[in-house]
Amino acid sequence: MKSMSETPRVPLAELTPGIMLGPLDGRYRSAVAPLVDYLSEAALNRDRVHVEVEWLIHLTDQSVLPGTSPLTADQKSALRRIVTGFDADSIKELAETEAITVHDVKAVEYFIGNRLPDIGIGNLKSLVHFGCTSEDINNLSYAVGIKGAVEQVWLPAARALVGQFAAMAEEHRDVPMLSRTHGQPATPTSLGKELAVIAHRLGRQLDRIARTEYLGKINGATGTYAAHYASVPGADWQAVSRSFVEGLGLTWNPLTTQIESHDWQAELYADVARFNRILHNACTDIWSYISIGYFAQVPVEGATGSSTMPHKVNPIRFENAEANLEISCGLLDTLAATLVTSRWQRDLTDSSSQRNIGVAFGHSLLAISNVAKGLERLNVPADVLAADLDQNWEVLGEAIQMVMRAEAIAGVEGMENPYERLKELTRGHRVDAERMKEFVSGLGLSSDAEARLLALTPATYNGIAGQLVDHLK
Numbered sequence: 001m002k003s004m005s006e007t008p009r010v011p012l013a014e015l016t017p018g019i020m021l022g023p024l025d026g027r028y029r030s031a032v033a034p035l036v037d038y039l040s041e042a043a044l045n046r047d048r049v050h051v052e053v054e055w056l057i058h059l060t061d062q063s064v065l066p067g068t069s070p071l072t073a074d075q076k077s078a079l080r081r082i083v084t085g086f087d088a089d090s091i092k093e094l095a096e097t098e099a100i101t102v103h104d105v106k107a108v109e110y111f112i113g114n115r116l117p118d119i120g121i122g123n124l125k126s127l128v129h130f131g132c133t134s135e136d137i138n139n140l141s142y143a144v145g146i147k148g149a150v151e152q153v154w155l156p157a158a159r160a161l162v163g164q165f166a167a168m169a170e171e172h173r174d175v176p177m178l179s180r181t182h183g184q185p186a187t188p189t190s191l192g193k194e195l196a197v198i199a200h201r202l203g204r205q206l207d208r209i210a211r212t213e214y215l216g217k218i219n220g221a222t223g224t225y226a227a228h229y230a231s232v233p234g235a236d237w238q239a240v241s242r243s244f245v246e247g248l249g250l251t252w253n254p255l256t257t258q259i260e261s262h263d264w265q266a267e268l269y270a271d272v273a274r275f276n277r278i279l280h281n282a283c284t285d286i287w288s289y290i291s292i293g294y295f296a297q298v299p300v301e302g303a304t305g306s307s308t309m310p311h312k313v314n315p316i317r318f319e320n321a322e323a324n325l326e327i328s329c330g331l332l333d334t335l336a337a338t339l340v341t342s343r344w345q346r347d348l349t350d351s352s353s354q355r356n357i358g359v360a361f362g363h364s365l366l367a368i369s370n371v372a373k374g375l376e377r378l379n380v381p382a383d384v385l386a387a388d389l390d391q392n393w394e395v396l397g398e399a400i401q402m403v404m405r406a407e408a409i410a411g412v413e414g415m416e417n418p419y420e421r422l423k424e425l426t427r428g429h430r431v432d433a434e435r436m437k438e439f440v441s442g443l444g445l446s447s448d449a450e451a452r453l454l455a456l457t458p459a460t461y462n463g464i465a466g467q468l469v470d471h472l473k
Contacts, residue, residue: 024362031369032362038149039358045094046086047141048108051248053079055218056112056127058244064235065130071121078119082112105134131228131237135346136218139260142354143250146265147214154361157368158206158275164375165199165282166472168192172380173469176459177294178388178395185392188458190465191294191380196472198282203472205275212271215264216250217241222345223256258346262339269332269360276332276364279371280325283318286374290315293384298377317374321367328367331360389458393436394426396453399461400440403449414444433457 012019020026037043057079061070071079090111098107109129116122129137173192178185218241220227228237238254245252253260289295297313338353404418425431425439440453 022359024359024366028362028366031366034153035149035358035362035365038145038153039361041355042086042091043145044141045091045104045108046083047144048105048137049086049112050083050144051137051140052108052112052128053083054248055130055132055244056124058240058247059127059130060124062240062243064240065127065232068124068127075119075121082115103134105129105137108137131220131225131231132218133221133258135259136220138351140216140218140245140248140250142265142357143214143216143260144248146268146357147212147249149358149361150209150212150268154272154365154368155206155210157365157372158202158209161279161368161372161375162199162202162206164372165195165202168375169195169199169469169472173466175380175382175385176389176462176465177385178392178458185395187395187398188389188462188465190462190469191385192469193462193465194285196469198278198285199472201278202275202282205271205278208271209268209275212268213251213264214249215253215260216245216248217253217256217260218244219256222258257342257344259342259350261342262350265357266336266340269336272361272364273329273332273336276325276329276367279367280322280329283322283325283371286378287315287318287322290318290378292388293381294388296379296381298379315374317370317377321370321374324363324367324370328360328363331356331363335360386459390433391430392458393433394429394431395458396436396456396461397422397426399456400443400453403445403453404443407445407449410446412444412446412449 024032057071057076059065060068063069094107094111097110098104101107101110113125113128116125116128169192171192172195173190175191177189177191177194179187179189181187217223219225219237225237225241228235242252242254251264286295290297297315299313335353335357339350342350401418401422404415404421408415408418431439437454440450443450445453
């Protein structure tokens, strides 16, 4: 009898349609699909076509080369339709051409050149990719794609999530909650204020990301415009380069080697990774609050929490987010460290690295989606928070100590050693309301101070926590 290991199995790699290796293109496709328009291989090729087409139009608009003149409006529209009409057939054609050229950017050059005769400008084939090294096209294409992905997909999703945290902070601004510094009962706060801290931290990072400079260059094989001036010495190639890059919505980088140095990418990825880590911190805190009952999860109809324990509603959205944030940060950190280094004027390590930009943003976007869905399924059982506060009257020790210090400064007798006296009463001991009030009444405080402390409860000892939520506005 054959063992299972000896029995031939269907080779999954040979099935059609092809089975995806990674979860972002399989299980989690719906959550990250919007990034495909900006950070996929097909999107990169479309952006390469876009850059090449706009470079041709730019050169002719300015009549940079002797013998050229601006194209007609119809010719420009026809050229730009190569970009807007980029589809499955275009992807297939490019792949077939690249199989011959074994060079992705050269395939794009041929792809455009083959269409010029139909537009009536076949004589301009030599102008496609004029003066360019592959990196002139690639750095601009990546910048355009990353800018689009961040501004049109990732940032809106991240801002919506921060908005959720802010709305929850406002809703629960006055819900008192026991703090747990070092995991131990501590000076109370409000649930809303703690959620506001998360929203504020995340929002600061988004403001930094929104100010990202997306740099680009188009200056030849080693950044010297050597071929440009050898072929057309009379042109102001720096001005031509700058106006073109800025026309793409990017910031012109005047000093580069063969590659644009990618420093802006490293800066962006560091900021996105920091956002990820703050969100990861929020996930672990929310997970912990769920475990002690501060948040209750609303069950999803028909969903299974545990395969064997039917009572469970597991915090899987937050756990999933944690894992994906860690993967995203790992990739972003690697990209940031790798991309700022290039041997002498050029090496190709960045070529492989940059193909993973979409994966890094995809895992972050997936995490954002999971946290958003997780937050939607949370309820706040105020009675649980109130009961926890009522079990921890010892947290008023800080308030009593500080009032005693203030009384001593004001000249009230008998206020010596307030910390030590409260430590003896509260450290390692549970103190109920009656015992705390008895202690306060025996201190010899001024009538005003005594009245304030006797009126204080763990639920009301949270300063201006609720007001602090207003800072989000």
